[in-house]
Amino acid sequence: MTDTAADTVRGGGLELRLRPAAASVPLDRVVFADVELVATGGPATVSARLNLVEGDLEIEVAGAGRTPVRATWPWPVDSAPRSVDLPAGGRLVAAVPLISSGSVPLFAAPGRYELTARFAARRGESVAARPVALVRTAPDDAALAARLGDRDVLQSLLGAGVIGAAAPSLELLAASADAGTAAAANLALGRTGVLADAAADPAVVRAVAALLPPGATGQDDRRDAVASRVTAQAAARDAAALTGRPLAE
């Protein structure tokens, strides 16, 4: 069982990093996080499925006094393995939404949470990130937080399309002062122009990359529109998260 490229031993040397976009986020906003897999040793061939959709990446969320839960996509999927070659020091970068465990809101209440990411980087080899803290604070708008916890709404955000009766709630979220939250709602509502106009904001790019992860989701005009506004020099990381192409450094 060792003739797949992914099994070729290259001396380990992989590091997984998880970093929430903000250390503290009110419950009426969507939390996004950046994830990176770095080839700290030599070059490495690794799974390209660095997203929550396909099941290689798992993020466990532990709140004080609560049973840890996993951030998972609401819908189980099946896909072929995909791999990518990282040069020495190269990075695979991605963004993830921390919205739900299945179809249940991931963060039940304000509090301090510890997040641990684990990635099946190669066959038989799983890499864990150092745990990071995230504080969820009370919502500025409790009604909006409640809408964010609605099944149809969170599925619409994660499915990047309106599901069920979510449209009115998505309109309210699209008006959020938080750029990432608004972008997530606009994505579900199909407002390509609004997203493209806001593409200079890294929070918008992160939201689009997290909710339309490259590889797991197909060609998408909304993602293309945002990517076309991101200049490679100014935001190489943003572009890489949108395309799934690794960064050399």
Place this chain on the structure above:
Amino acid sequence: MDHDCGCGNEAPAAHHTGHGTGHHTAPLTFDADGQLVVGPVIRPELLTRPCPIGTLDGSWLLELERRTVFGPEVRGAMRIEVGNSSLRVSGDMYSRRVFPPVLEPRLPIPSPFPIPDPGPLAGAVAGGVRPVAGGPDADTVEHGAEAGEAGAAGDDAAALAFPLLGFRWYPAFPTSEYSWYFRSNGATYAGGTLTVQIVRHLWNRSTQEFVSTDTGTLTLRCRRPLVVAAAATVLGPSQQMTGTLSIGGTVTDVTARKTSPMYRGCRIEVDAMVNRVFPASATIGSGATATVRSVYATAGWDVTVVTDEINVPNDADLTNAELATLMTGHRQAVPGEGWRLWLFVGSSQGGLFGIMFDDDTVPREGAAGFADVRLGNDSFIAAAARGRPLDEVPAAFLRTLVHEAGHAFNLWHPKHDVHNPGIGIEIMNQTGDVMGFATAANPYPGNAGFVFSDHDRTSLIHSPDPQVRPGWKNFGWGHGDLSAGLPAPVDVAGLGGDTGDEGLELTVAMPAQAFVGEYVTAEVALTNVSDQPRTVTTLINLSEGDLVFLHTPPDHSLQHLVDVAIGCGPRPTVVLQPGESVRNHVQVFFTNQGVTFTEPGRHTVAAQLEVDPLTTVRSAPVTVDVRGPASDAEVDISAKTLTPGVGRAMALGDFATDVSARAVLTDLAEQHSDTDTGAAGALVLANALTRTFSDVRAQDVRAAAPDEAAHFLDLALSGRSAQRAAELAVTVASPTEKDAPVVAGTIAALKPRAKGGARSAAGKDFAAAQRVAADFTEPQGR
């Protein structure tokens, strides 16, 4: 130990006894419906014996007797899983109050499992389907297609040829009536009594969660009637058990009625986007043919695939919202509580092979596979599959569709399952993980297993309805983050009566090939391989309850017990010296399940013999490859033997008052006596026409027709070795009728062939024929 045949006969002493009592020597008598009538000495209701343990296997409707007319009506589904050395029980009970109270509480006749509309892809509906309901359903189309020219003889005739097996169905009730789940915590089965220690999990209808448990005992008695009650059920009376449930401080009478030899059923409607191909069947790595139905059958699920629309308008990329909309727009409305699932053959969603897209408030009702996504070019992918769209690689696409449907039944990827069952090549592994086990020498999809892991199989069979039934608890309840579910049922401890015996060996010899409709016989032999004499039954036939066949059809749906249980009497025994055998020839063409080999494909048959009240031995299975009739003659033979009434006549050695069966048998004998099937038909006629026949209900007597009988005997014997002629004669004779005219008549007619002396070839052939006849009339060890 209870060897209770119910006839008031003690097992006789350890020597061969004759058959001088009861109906054994009486001529067979049938009423106007072709129903066997036994003599007045025997009380039919007493003609029972403990069921073989395999009888318990399957789905049952369990009903609790109402304590008062004001009490709730409690009924539900019970699943008994009988393995080689295991027995597990689980059930889901539903209750409702019936207002106004009725004095004679009756369950509403549960709607049978819906008969699928064949739809535009009917010919491609899951292969090897046994009829869900013995009617002209999708299976008919399948059979007609695979049987080739058999269809030319008339599809309807072929359809009618399937005996009415009765419905297979799976008790299902409104979710709002769900009351409790139970699972076994150990069980015993002895002397026909099943005793199950149960753990009951009570359901809170408001919170939609299990809230508390208690324990109790369920006791059920299974008796197997030996006399057929009604002609409509031919030789297969419905199974029923009665007993008590002791729980919560009360004891309640219960009745269990068997609804299917499988455990659960689901109707899967398949809709396909235009130009996308549903893999109705696929050749898998083992070389076998798999279908959605056959894969689920390995887990005891009776899945009916109905291909409905195949022209859903094109859309190159599908979001989950679009999939939900498509399901709403294209799913058929099906009344009733039967389980159902919508499976969509779509275009693509990024790089995904498939998705279970439905996790709304009525979740898990739909799943999709994506036809356009292409397999990679890796060395571990079969060369012919590399770079191909998924729907051009039927095995891979079938795997994905079965996998996604599994999610709809709340199964998880093993690597994400809270029970950590471990990854492998079974269905619920992600394709990427299965590919991880593939090599260039054993590439994907050939390396994939088209079975469920034990963990998932147990969940499919036994997990509570709210977990498994589409449309109920959300995805993740049972194996995921919502709940780890309830524990699995606990196995039986100490099964009685099915332990085998190393000192005895049971063997079955059958032809390796047959065509649908061909008359098939088997030789069954019991050999004493120990160094001690053994006393064993001599009832090596399918009619008196000691011998049954376990038949597994090509789709691997569960084994059926087959026999021709009509007689009951003392169990004559014989002492087998070390190395000695008793043997007999039996027909396996037609049994209580109807015609045995109706489906082309590989069947397996094993024999099981109750040697004495304490010992049951089982043979190694033999395989029979069954094909459709090929030549014109075979097509004609098949059409004749599959005609209603003919199979039963061949099983009982008499057409009774069935004039149409007689006419068909006559044609069969006249036109095809060069074949064993035609000769068997001739022998049935010879047997029946030798004697008078009393129709007790019509008070009519069919006169004997000795000249005709002699003619048909001639037809059967000419061109056939004495031994084979005798073998056919004993198989058409009813085993309860030791003095069947056809056996004596055959030997008498063959005798002149031996005039060249015992050492001549003809003489040896005749001696062999005499032994075959003696094995039938007076079995002895030798």
